[in-house]
Amino acid sequence: MSSERVPVEVCRGANGLEKVVLREVRGSSAEDGTSGDWQTTFQKLCNVTSTPLLGDVQSFEKVDTISEWPTSSLNLWKVQHWVDTKWGIVVGVRVLDGEAVLLDQWDAATDQERGPEELWAFVMNPKPKDLVLDGKAVLLDRWDTIGCCHQLGRGPEGIMAQVSIDSGLKMQGMGISQGQEGGRGPGGEHGVRSEFQESDLSSRIPMSTLLEQEILPRRWANEDCNLNVELMLSEGTDGPKTLIPSTGSLSPVETSLSLAEIEKTPDEKASNDGTTLPLQVYSRRKKSEPELVQAQEAEPITGSSPMNNVVGLNVRLHSFMCQVVYLYGGHVTSWKNEHGEELLFVSSKAIFKPPKAIRGGIPICFPQFSSHGSLEQHGFARNRFWTVDPDPPPFPTNSASKAFVDLILKPSEEDLKIWPYSFEFRLRIALGPGGDLMLTSRIRNTSTEGKPFTFTFAYHTYFSVSDISEVRVEGLETLDYLDNLQNKERFTEQGDAITFESEVDKIYLSTPTKIAILDHEKKRTFVIRKDGLPDAVVWNPWDKKAKAMADFGDDEYKHMLCVEAAAVEKPITLKPEQLKNPLYCSIFCTGALLQCG
Numbered sequence: 001m002s003s004e005r006v007p008v009e010v011c012r013g014a015n016g017l018e019k020v021v022l023r024e025v026r027g028s029s030a031e032d033g034t035s036g037d038w039q040t041t042f043q044k045l046c047n048v049t050s051t052p053l054l055g056d057v058q059s060f061e062k063v064d065t066i067s068e069w070p071t072s073s074l075n076l077w078k079v080q081h082w083v084d085t086k087w088g089i090v091v092g093v094r095v096l097d098g099e100a101v102l103l104d105q106w107d108a109a110t111d112q113e114r115g116p117e118e119l120w121a122f123v124m125n126p127k128p129k130d131l132v133l134d135g136k137a138v139l140l141d142r143w144d145t146i147g148c149c150h151q152l153g154r155g156p157e158g159i160m161a162q163v164s165i166d167s168g169l170k171m172q173g174m175g176i177s178q179g180q181e182g183g184r185g186p187g188g189e190h191g192v193r194s195e196f197q198e199s200d201l202s203s204r205i206p207m208s209t210l211l212e213q214e215i216l217p218r219r220w221a222n223e224d225c226n227l228n229v230e231l232m233l234s235e236g237t238d239g240p241k242t243l244i245p246s247t248g249s250l251s252p253v254e255t256s257l258s259l260a261e262i263e264k265t266p267d268e269k270a271s272n273d274g275t276t277l278p279l280q281v282y283s284r285r286k287k288s289e290p291e292l293v294q295a296q297e298a299e300p301i302t303g304s305s306p307m308n309n310v311v312g313l314n315v316r317l318h319s320f321m322c323q324v325v326y327l328y329g330g331h332v333t334s335w336k337n338e339h340g341e342e343l344l345f346v347s348s349k350a351i352f353k354p355p356k357a358i359r360g361g362i363p364i365c366f367p368q369f370s371s372h373g374s375l376e377q378h379g380f381a382r383n384r385f386w387t388v389d390p391d392p393p394p395f396p397t398n399s400a401s402k403a404f405v406d407l408i409l410k411p412s413e414e415d416l417k418i419w420p421y422s423f424e425f426r427l428r429i430a431l432g433p434g435g436d437l438m439l440t441s442r443i444r445n446t447s448t449e450g451k452p453f454t455f456t457f458a459y460h461t462y463f464s465v466s467d468i469s470e471v472r473v474e475g476l477e478t479l480d481y482l483d484n485l486q487n488k489e490r491f492t493e494q495g496d497a498i499t500f501e502s503e504v505d506k507i508y509l510s511t512p513t514k515i516a517i518l519d520h521e522k523k524r525t526f527v528i529r530k531d532g533l534p535d536a537v538v539w540n541p542w543d544k545k546a547k548a549m550a551d552f553g554d555d556e557y558k559h560m561l562c563v564e565a566a567a568v569e570k571p572i573t574l575k576p577e578q579l580k581n582p583l584y585c586s587i588f589c590t591g592a593l594l595q596c597g
């Protein structure tokens, strides 16, 4: 299979928008629409994913042309790019004669998106000159697609979904399936059919969104067109057990126009302008919204092992991604991707019992990081019982996610004896539309006696990695750090990215807001974004320390890495009734190796 790279160009305009132009991506030109075509195409797209975006070309005008479309293959682009909070992105490939259009634009400033975003476009292109859109580009919403087809995958429950948009025209039907025979979609009968292995699937759309999908046949909306949309859901992975043929037949299906009739599409008949448009399906769907499960309604985990008497909330925020949040420590212990793979490390020897903090997940270090103060290591927030905050004050900045849990911690009488300051610590744990996990801390000094307090802080995130020696951290190179293994002395990092061959325990200072962990073996990148937390701690205990820890397996150091968004060097002081601007950290994981820049 070809591993040719697909060039990607990025232009950032003066208005702060960015354009990404993908050049030609072609499947093979096989006429029979076999799944092999698709796989080839898909493989090429994977290379798009791993192509770093380039910077700073001051133009939006340049449009690359795509010539010589294959006559009967599925053409697909996948664009993956960073979204910064300050600028939006336009992704464009223009449709002119023989070319396809895909534009995607949004303003991140209003949309508040963070993290890498993915965009898929599927264009069915039975004939080169057929894809003509009046010479105009179509502006699509971020998640829109031209053409077809979404959603496949196995979530924790083993559900897979399949969508097919079947125009009834030969070569225009399409099914996407996962797994064996049973997964085939009705579109498969009409030509292009896509089947690929689970490991190939790096972009999936949550089920909940899929079900909300609206299909709008742009050109044919008022026509007596034969567009049929079918959605099949099946459970399990070895073929469908339950099939729910569903959804919007937009108009009665007139089955199978012949190929000859493609030339005379309803569109052509209607407009009579010589334009042929065998299939332009405009599929608009609402932005992906994780499922909201009220924390209060979530099932408490009590009693039995492994939590003993620790109360937890099993919070499912998303069809494919779930979090387990323990009230003990306000601690997230699970964050899964859409493949159901766990992304956080939790030790097999973790003790879910006070007074020990849970070894893994995301402990909250407050009001002290590590031994930087007189309190116990990492403060006490990680081993106190938090409560669900029934009435959190509104969040001005976090409108992007509707799936979240709010927790609150207030000091007990006992806490006040060891740290005599009144505070309210509100923690919002949210899942963004793209599956990113967002933690936001709001800490208020509630002293009635006019006492300020000072604290240090970290989101002590344990990332799950394939093999620590295959991992690289980007974004910290050349920075100053305090080395915990050398009496917190200050050094400057040398060299490129950070790799691991022995114990590491460093506090990088004044770090950028974005840090990436690249896992070469898993071909996966974690992206950490942070705000209000200038430092970043990197920790791996390596073999000797691992052996010395009772709640950590001897070899587990190979499969974890802590990269912790933190405020350590310059402690934060809060005056009475002062609210700390949110301490924010989001993590995102993508099934590709990306560069941090």
Ligand SMILES: O=P(O)(O)OC[C@H]1O[C@H](O)[C@H](O)[C@@H](O)[C@@H]1O
Residues within 6 Å of the ligand: 357, 370, 377, 378, 460, 484, 505, 506, 537, 538, 539, 562
């Ligand atoms: O064992 P813990 O108290 O959970 O601390 C685990 C580690 O946390 C941080 O990363 C510190 O920098 C390390 O010095 C410490 O060993």
